[in-house]
Amino acid sequence: MFIDRQYIEALLEKAKQTPDEEIDRILDKAERFEGLRHEEIAALLVNENPAHLSRVYDIAGKIKQHIYGNRIVMFAPLYVSDYCVNRCAYCSYNCGHSFHRRRLTMDEVRQEVAILERMGHKRLALEAGEDDENCPVDYILDCIKTIYDMKFDNGEIRRVNVNIAATTVENYKKLHDVGIGTYILFQETYHQPTYEKVHVAGPKRDYEYHLTAFDRAMEGGVDDVGGGVLFGLADPYFEVMGLMLHNEHLEERFGVGFHTISVPRICRAEGVQMDLYPHLVEDATFEKIVAIIRLAVPFTGMILSTREDHDMRVKLLQRGISQLSAGSSTEVGGYSKREEGLSNPQFVVNDERDAVSIISELMDDGYIPSFCTACYRSGRTGDRFMRLAKSGHIKDVCLPNALMTLCEYACDYGNEQFQTKAAAVTERELARIENEKVHTLTQANIEKIRAGGRDFYL
Ligand code: SF4
Ligand code: SF4
Secondary structure, X not given: OOOOHHHHHHHHHHHOOOOHHHHHHHHHHHHOOOOOOHHHHHHHHHOOOHHHHHHHHHHHHHHHHHHXXXXXXXXXXXXXXXXXXXXXXXOOOOOOOOOOOOEOOHHHHHHHHHHHHHOOOOEEEEEEOOOOOOOOHHHHHHHHHHHHXXXXXXXXXXXXXXXXXXXXXXXXXXXXXXXXXXXXXXXXXXXXXXXXXXXXOOHHHOHHHHHOHHHHHHHOOOOOEEEEEOEOOOOHHHHHHHHHHHHHHHHHHHOOOOOEEEOOEOOOOOOOOHHHOOOOOOHHHHHHHHHHHHHHOOOOEEEEOOOOOHHHHHHHHHHOOXXXXXXXXXXXXXXXXXXXXXXXXXXXXXXXXXXXXXXXHHHHOOOEEEOOOHHHHOOOOHHHHHHHHHHOOHHHHHHHHHHHHHHHHHHHHOOHHHHHHHHHHHHHHHOOOOOHHHHHHHHHHHHHHHOOOOOOOO
């Protein structure tokens, strides 16, 4: 198996002896955007020299700027079912908790998606607990088809990423055939004893089956997979090593590693006892971890959820985060309920502001909120995406796409003040498109969008 606990623990221990010259060599390599091997990542994780950490932050900022610029891809989660047969100690949806469970009917899916679309979202992460009886894969397929079939005056949901339980190659083939975006699955923790302790009962308790889910997904034809851990369950450095070894395994076996990595931290939720978790990650450590992952896998998108508050988001955006959720609800039917003033979320959301406020604030902070889904729709997935990303040319399409989708968003969802702000951002950023042909095309498309045209992308 590609995760060997003793090997990781020994490596982290040995890495404490890494000489300064070796750290400098690793940082030089990271600065050339070459990514890092897990042994090199171990050395950075355990290094406590403030001068080295300062260089890590510096390089993370450079990578972020060079590859992602100031674009932030926006998305929202859509919880469709809270039935779950697992007993994950950290989750309020675990089957030991008693509350009225449900899954959305297709009409309710449409209702939720209509609200999300009114918020301007074009990219969703569909989420469901594990329950083959109450929430079989066919139900998930129906949800995806329902979402893709919906058309609104202002467009449609253009990419549905899916976060559902580990399953079979056959089911992954079905998900692929229906056109999922990224298949997301958090390992939660790579530390097997902790994994077995917190996954008290249910099929998810099978560590190896969960760990090999992406292998089956890729065998089933899914191109883009998104990993993650729930920081706070086990030693965070161990978790980063687990993520990196998993990524290397996928690269070696399938030629492409994680499309995205998510970095949630444990937070308060109903029924979750915080004192059960001795590895809660402090802000400073979290910031260091995000920056080191940025150095390690420069071309992998990094996702931050609504769990983090505004100040932490701002900090982590500088360290490497490239995707954010906004205006999220983590409850089944939560968007409709929120409109009615009721809710019972899976976890506490620390940034409660609506999507438009978060997006507006991102522009104030100098970022370009992007609703782009172009790669998926142009067939730039899996290794085709990674080749373009590693060639450095991805940004030639990302920036125009960000500006065109921001312009769409401003026209369709923004008030006058928002539109003025978005126009200023667009003007400033258009000037940064160096390729004359692309610049002219982007400008022309923006004019067409302002005149009522929609859905332009490169
Ligand atoms: Fe179920 Fe997922 Fe919650 Fe575990 S984390 S109890 S699998 S919904
Ligand atoms: Fe993402 Fe591709 Fe759009 Fe860039 S062009 S933001 S990589 S979907």
